[in-house]
Amino acid sequence: MSVVHHRHATVAGREIFYREAGPADAPVIVLLHGFPTSSFMFRNLIPELADRYRVIAPDFLGFGYSDAPPVEEFDYTFDALADHTAGLLTHLGVSRYAIYVQDYGAPVGWRLALRDPAAITAIVTQNGNGYDAGFVPSGWEPVWAYQREQNPETAAALREFLSFEATRHQYLAGVPDPSVVSPDTWHHDYALLSRPGNDAVQLKLFLDYASNPKLYPKLHDYLRASGVPVLAVWGDGDPFFGPDGARAFAEDAVDPEIHLFEGGHFLLESALPEVTELMRDFLARRS
Structure with missing residues (x-):
């Protein structure tokens, strides 16, 4: 079993927490987490890859154990999260x-990838959307309403996403046997979501999410031009990103490998061995 190190680095004056394991001279895989979690979601995957890879899993600014400056001091956008992630990798x-x-x-x-296409050796997307077809409207309508108009009513609807029950739902929805998902997951995430001022951080990112679909045409051009290997592993019961989002990578990626599982948004919680096996095989052949 590989040792996992828990570290901090200063990037642009902010402390970024990251988990790291594996040989320093091995090929690198960077694990990028989703909402409402952190690198904690990769706690079990990291040791499964670290015999062969240098694995780095950062917490985005405002998440996990990284700095979470208030919105009055930092403009939370996906550009900014990418800036700090790139800065960590440079460091x-x-x-x-x-x-x-x-x-x-x-x-x-x-x-x-769009900033430095030559840097990316392979992409594994696990319920990581890159197509309009992937959005499940029932899950996204509160976000879209807030993007159209920011008022107390639309903000209140989004704050429901930060509740204990909503956090639990994200882990259990679509999972055929909920008993395999540890309650440590949603309790951990909810505790960090509940920090003072974090609701404003999350509202800023919900608002800025509107910038992401605008990048999709450039992403699709990049997939076609680069031929970067793509593996899509997808929980088909995800209430936010449906299986059409996985299938859509076949439109632009070169010979993508697409696998749908009976599972939810956090597929690693219920299908870790299956995802690990696919990743190890895919990266060995195509990265």
């Missing part, structure tokens, strides 16, 4: 790497 001397993207990790990963 660590990483210039070539594969990415695993999930939920919010996808728009961060897409920005990294």
